Amino acid sequence: MFHxxxxxxxxxxxxxxxxxxxxxxxxxxxxxxxxxxxxxxxSHSLVGNKNIILMGPPGAGKTTIGRIVGQKLDxxxxxxxxxxxxxxxxxxxxxxxxxVGSEQFLDEEGKALLKFSASGSVISLTGSNPMxxxxxxxxxxxxxxxxxxxxxxxxxxxxxxxxxxxxxGQSPGVSxxxxxxxxxxxxxxxxxxxxxCGGDITAEVVAEKVLDAVKRYQNSELETFVSTRCSRSGRxxxxxxxxxxxxxxxxxxxxxxxxxxxxxxxxxxTAGEWQSLIEATYIERAQVILERCIHPADIPxxxxxxxxxxxxxxxxxxxxxxxxxxxxxxxxLLELFHGPTASFKDFALQVxxxxxxxxxxxxxxxxxxxxxxxxxxxxxxxGFSRLHDTDKQRIAVMNFFPEDGVSPIQKSQMxxxxxxxxxxxxxxSDFDFCQTAIKRIFTNSGYTGFLTVEYGTALxxxxxxxxxxxxxxxxxxxxxxxxxxxxxxxxxxxxxxxxIPTGNFGNILAALYAKMMGIPIRKCICxxxxxxxxxxxxKTGVYDLRGxxxxxxxxxxxxxxxxxxLERYLHLIANExxxxxxxxxxxxxxQGHFQLQKDLLEKLQQDLVAGWCSEEDCLAAIHSVYSxxxxxxxxxxxxxxxxxxxxxxxTCPIIISSTAHxxxxxxxxxxxxxxxxxxxxxxxxxxxxxxYSPLPPVHWGLLETLKKKxxxxxxxxxxxxxxxxxHIETLIxxxxx
Numbered sequence: 001m002f003h004x005x006x007x008x009x010x011x012x013x014x015x016x017x018x019x020x021x022x023x024x025x026x027x028x029x030x031x032x033x034x035x036x037x038x039x040x041x042x043s044h045s046l047v048g049n050k051n052i053i054l055m056g057p058p059g060a061g062k063t064t065i066g067r068i069v070g071q072k073l074d075x076x077x078x079x080x081x082x083x084x085x086x087x088x089x090x091x092x093x094x095x096x097x098x099x100v101g102s103e104q105f106l107d108e109e110g111k112a113l114l115k116f117s118a119s120g121s122v123i124s125l126t127g128s129n130p131m132x133x134x135x136x137x138x139x140x141x142x143x144x145x146x147x148x149x150x151x152x153x154x155x156x157x158x159x160x161x162x163x164x165x166x167x168x169g170q171s172p173g174v175s176x177x178x179x180x181x182x183x184x185x186x187x188x189x190x191x192x193x194x195x196x197c198g199g200d201i202t203a204e205v206v207a208e209k210v211l212d213a214v215k216r217y218q219n220s221e222l223e224t225f226v227s228t229r230c231s232r233s234g235r236x237x238x239x240x241x242x243x244x245x246x247x248x249x250x251x252x253x254x255x256x257x258x259x260x261x262x263x264x265x266x267x268x269x270t271a272g273e274w275q276s277l278i279e280a281t282y283i284e285r286a287q288v289i290l291e292r293c294i295h296p297a298d299i300p301x302x303x304x305x306x307x308x309x310x311x312x313x314x315x316x317x318x319x320x321x322x323x324x325x326x327x328x329x330x331x332x333l334l335e336l337f338h339g340p341t342a343s344f345k346d347f348a349l350q351v352x353x354x355x356x357x358x359x360x361x362x363x364x365x366x367x368x369x370x371x372x373x374x375x376x377x378x379x380x381x382x383g384f385s386r387l388h389d390t391d392k393q394r395i396a397v398m399n400f401f402p403e404d405g406v407s408p409i410q411k412s413q414m415x416x417x418x419x420x421x422x423x424x425x426x427x428x429s430d431f432d433f434c435q436t437a438i439k440r441i442f443t444n445s446g447y448t449g450f451l452t453v454e455y456g457t458a459l460x461x462x463x464x465x466x467x468x469x470x471x472x473x474x475x476x477x478x479x480x481x482x483x484x485x486x487x488x489x490x491x492x493x494x495x496x497x498x499x500i501p502t503g504n505f506g507n508i509l510a511a512l513y514a515k516m517m518g519i520p521i522r523k524c525i526c527x528x529x530x531x532x533x534x535x536x537x538x539k540t541g542v543y544d545l546r547g548x549x550x551x552x553x554x555x556x557x558x559x560x561x562x563x564x565x566l567e568r569y570l571h572l573i574a575n576e577x578x579x580x581x582x583x584x585x586x587x588x589x590x591q592g593h594f595q596l597q598k599d600l601l602e603k604l605q606q607d608l609v610a611g612w613c614s615e616e617d618c619l620a621a622i623h624s625v626y627s628x629x630x631x632x633x634x635x636x637x638x639x640x641x642x643x644x645x646x647x648x649x650x651t652c653p654i655i656i657s658s659t660a661h662x663x664x665x666x667x668x669x670x671x672x673x674x675x676x677x678x679x680x681x682x683x684x685x686x687x688x689x690x691x692y693s694p695l696p697p698v699h700w701g702l703l704e705t706l707k708k709k710x711x712x713x714x715x716x717x718x719x720x721x722x723x724x725x726x727h728i729e730t731l732i733x734x735x736x737x
Contacts (some may be wrong), residue, residue, distance in 0.1 A: 049119040052214060053139060055187060056148035057180055058127035058167050059158040061203050065148065066124035068207035076121040080113070080129060088112045093126070102168050110135035118142075128168040130186040140190060144217060146210055147191035149288075151198070151276045152180050191301060193217050194291055198272030220244065220297035222264065225467065228571040229258030229582040245298040246359035249352070249468045250366070252461025253442040258581065259568050260467045266474075267292040269518040271493065274478075278486050282321035283312050285482065286475045289517075293471050299358060307358070311350035315340050315386075317700060322347070322476040324483040328629065330653050331644065332489075333637070334480045335696070337661035341413060342699040343557070344507060344659040345379035348464075348472040353383040355468055356460065357391040365455070365736045367728065368397045369441065370462040371434035372414070373503060374406045374557040375660055377424060378705075380462045381417035392421040396735045397462070398728060399424045400434040403716055406556050409664050409682045409702065415714045416705040421735065425727055429719035430550045432562050435463065435504075437724055447725060455732045464506030465564050473510030474517070480655050481519045489653060495522035497654040499644040501636040502526045502534055503558030505565035507657060512569065512607055522652060524608050527643035529553045532612035533561050539610060541601035543584075544593040554618055554635040554668040557660065562588075570596075573603040611643040618642065622662075622672035632669060632694045634662040663689065663699040682706055 052069060054062040063079050070077030078084070081093050089096050089108075097105050110132025119142060130136055156177060159167075167179060193213045197206050216222070224242040243251070248260040269292070277285050286308050291301055299307070312321050318338040325333045339346025360366055370380045377399040384397045401414060403426030414424045427434050441447060442459060451457050464470060477498065485492045498521055500508045508524050515521040528535040530551045537543045545561055553559055571581050587594040596604065613621075621638040625631055633641060637658040648654050662669045666685035673692075679685055683706040690698040717723045 049142070051118055051121050051123050051139075051143035052210070053123045053125060053143040053145045054148060054210070055125045055130055055145055055191060056127070056150060056197075057152075057155050057183060057187070059155045059162070060127070060148040060150045060197065061206060062124040062148060064203045065207050065210065066122045068203060069210055070122040072207065072211060073122065076118070077124075078118055078121050079124045080116075080126050081124075084116055085109060085112055085126070088115075097168060102171070105168055106131055114138050127183070130190050131168075131183065136190050144193065144214060145191045146213060147187050147194045148206065148210075149187075149194050149196050149276070151279060152177060153279065154198070154276075155180055188287075188305060189302070192296060194288065194301065196269075196273040196276050196288065198270075198276045201272055217296060220295045223295045224263045225260040226263045226576075226578070227254035227256050227258035228261055228567050228578060229254065229256045229585070230578040231582075245294050245468075249355055249359045249466065250458075250460055252459075252463075252466045253439060255443070255445075256582075257439065257443050257585075258578070259465055259564070259571075261568055261571060261576075262467075266513055266517055268516070271518065274482065274518055275485075275492050278482050278492070280482075282475075282479055283308055285479050286312065286472065289475050289478060290471055293474075299355060303358060307351060307354040310354060315346070315350055322479055324480050324487070324655065325631075327625070327631070327641075327656070330648070330650055331641075332480075332484065332653055332655050333658045334476065334655050335658050336476060337634070337658060337699065339379070340701045341375070341378040341382050341417070342661035342664055342702055343375035343379060344473070344476075344657065345375045346382075347476055348469045349376070349379040349383035349462070350386070351383075351472050352462065352466070352468045353387055353395075357387055357395060360395070360460075362394075364452075365394045365457045365732075366396075366460050367451075367457055367732060368395065368460045368462045369438050369728070370397065370399050371431060371438050372399060372401045372406075373431035373559055374401070374410045375664075376463065377401050377414040378410070378417045381414065381419065381422040381424065384462075385417065385419035385422050387421075392419075394736075395421065396731065397422040398731055400427050400438070400724065402426070402430045402434060403428055405430050405550075405552060405559065407665050407667070408680075409666060409685070409706070410556070412682050413664070413702060413705050416708045418714070423731060424714050425724075426714060426716040427719055427724070428716065431560055432550060433719050435560075435562065435564065437721055438463070439465075440721065441725065441728075451729075451732065455729075455736060457732050457736055459728075463564070464504055470506060470510050470513065470565075473507055474514050477511045477514040477521075478517070478519050481514075481521070484653060484655070493520055495520045495652050497521070497523045497525060497648060497652060498657065499525035499527055499640045499648075499654055500657040501555065501558050501640045501659055502528060503531075503560035503563065505534070505563040505569065507659065508608075509565045509569055515607070525640075525643060525647050525654075526608055526610040527640040528610065528612040529555045529558055529618070529639050530612065530614060531559050531561060534563055534566070535610040535612045537566075537610075538604065538608050541596035541598075541604070542593065543588060543595075545588070546592040554615055554665065555639050557636055558639070569604075570600070573600055609647055611647050613639040613642040619668065619672040622669060623674065626673060626694075630695050632662045632673075632689075632696075634658065634660045635665045635668050636660055638672075661696075661699040661702070662694075663702045 054066050056062055066077050085093055106128060113129060113135030195209045195213050225248045254260055287305055290304060316338045323335050325335055327333050336344035370376060380397055381399055418424055448459055481496060484490060498511050502508045508526055511521060511524050526534055526538055530553055548561055550559055550561055574580050584594040618635055618638045621642050622633050625633050640656045644654055644656055663686055666689055686698050686703055717727060
């Protein structure tokens with residue numbers, strides 16, 4: 001993969017003078033010499049012959065910040081307004097604007113930029129420079145463009161205080177705010193790095209943030225990933241111990257059977273940075289958060305923006321993407337079912353396929369394997385089927401699901417989502433078998449090597465064992481908190497609790513990650529159904545599968561006994577002790593149980609509380625909420641609602657994750673609402689529900705999928721590893737050969 005190179009120092013020192021200086025310092029003060037040389041090299045090699053180009057709206061502080069950055073780097077500073085435009089035109093910028101008008105001003109400003117040339121400098125652009133494409137292309141060739149992203153409200157206040165009442169593009173009937181909003185599209189087109197600038201932040205602090213951001217941009221070596229089972233001593237010696245984001249997206253599972261995690265942890269946002277996102281849209285929040293979690297050497301900001309825009313632009317039925325709805329009292333619902341397949345899995349799986357296609361090498365075909373307990377399968381199939389045709393030719397998906405362990409509508413949906421590069425296979429077992437089988441296939445180096453040599457095909461994973469799956473989920477937990485602040489429910493900094501129906505631990509782990517990144521989440525409440533192994537573990541520290549059998553329930557997406565993502569959380573609270581994690585999971589695999597030591601259990605219980613819900617209580621909650629509010633909860637949300645009612649202390653708001661649309665579980669919903677006539681046909685069930693004018697309405701995507709013909713056409717295989725591997729080979733032969 002490509003990594004941004006370090007650039008040459010800005011200024012040349014003659015070999016003789018440098019040698020003399022070094023000799024004197026080395027002889028007299030060796031420690032001082034080392035410190036001075038390190039300081040000189042780090043600052044001057046930051047940009048080399050490249051420019052740092054500051055871009056942002058008028059009032060962003062580009063000129064002041066540029067001077068501070070230039071002073072810190074001891075390099076030339078160029079202000080386009082003062083040093084280029086006014087010198088070229090022989091008049092002030094305001095006089096020029098008044099003289100020629102906005103349209104001609106932009107043209108002449110762009111022409112001046114085209115004639116401009118510099119290297120090793122800090123350049124402060126005008127607020128309107130980015131609106132001239134040719135000029136920006138020219139200046140960007142030799143520079144790193146840093147976007148000073150200041151909230152519009154802050155800019156408006158600053159411009160008012162300095163009595164600016166006219167900027168380029170303003171005309172009668174067009175407000176200053178409208179112009180600033182319009183310009184954002186141009187800023188977003190050109191930047192390499194974004195620096196969030198809140199209202200109270202000083203220019204000195206912003207300058208430091210600019211320097212830190214440029215250093216990060218130039219050094220992707222610091223953002224590596226390790227396995228949860230990698231020992232500290234092995235990190236510097238094992239060839240496979242360090243991976244980059246683009247590696248972990250394509251590989252999914254670590255070679256040692258562990259899960260990839262960022263070696264230096266997740267980025268932390270300041271309170272001011274979070275507050276700058278309160279007025280932002282969901283897509284804008286996603287862009288900012290994911291930029292900080294994914295190095296631009298892996299996915300540049302411009303490509304990331306394209307991916308996020310494609311994922312959330314038209315594929316979701318609600319313009320807010322993940323709206324927060326008040327339910328009752330201090331309870332709020334985070335609606336995560338407005339995507340094309342009606343579950344929270346869409347948030348990641350409309351994004352990850354495009355990341356995957358961008359990151360994989362062009363020289364190899366990829367087969368993505370996925371195991372599902374219900375919702376993941378259709379979301380993966382839908383997401384990968386939306387790739388460009390050229391990508392679909394080299395990327396295929398195989399989805400394994402428990403043949404008798406999902407709802408009829410979920411099964412029809414998975415079969416209906418099959419496309420030319422995406423297939424579903426029912427397995428005569430449960431989800432735990434499907435997930436374990438995929439992990440074993442990935443760690444079978446003989447088999448994966450055979451596929452690569454024989455068919456030129458590599459395997460990849462799309463379950464939440466893939467690190468990229470978790471990042472978009474962090475976004476919606478952060479966004480939900482910001483929405484409550486925006487709605488005036490509470491000021492920023494006040495705590496909230498979150499309650500999440502939990503099976504594989506991915507969704508609740510994303511909430512814990514959002515907390516680590518600075519969102520004031522107090523407690524994460526883990527809600528289980530009758531498969532309550534996680535509840536027992538959180539209460540006792542004992543993870544015990546001995547004698548447990550999976551119980552089919554009305555909430556099949558959390559019918560899971562082996563929670564994969566729990567491993568990432570244990571690695572975190574164990575201070576990244578991979579040896580301990582390996583020991584625990586070897587014991588779970590060989591003996592069916594493990595127990596946390598007391599100090600780790602205490603750490604865990606500072607973050608998590610847990611409870612579980614019976615089938616009867618689940619249906620009763622659906623009926624009760626519908627009777628009092630007219631709103632229909634799905635079965636998983638009902639599990640969370642029951643547990644939230646029991647465990648919340650009502651001293652702060654609680655956000656309940658509504659992880660799926662009730663339409664996917666129509667028989668259970670009809671039973672909960674005490675509707676006697678329940679037809680067997682899934683489409684008829686949805687039409688019956690729709691006749692009650694429910695809130696929210698029946699999901700359109702499900703209706704469209706169920707109307708398709710051939711919704712019974714899929715393959716079924718026995719719970720046998722050799723059979724699964726045979727299906728994989730057959731698919732590869734049919735699609736890629």
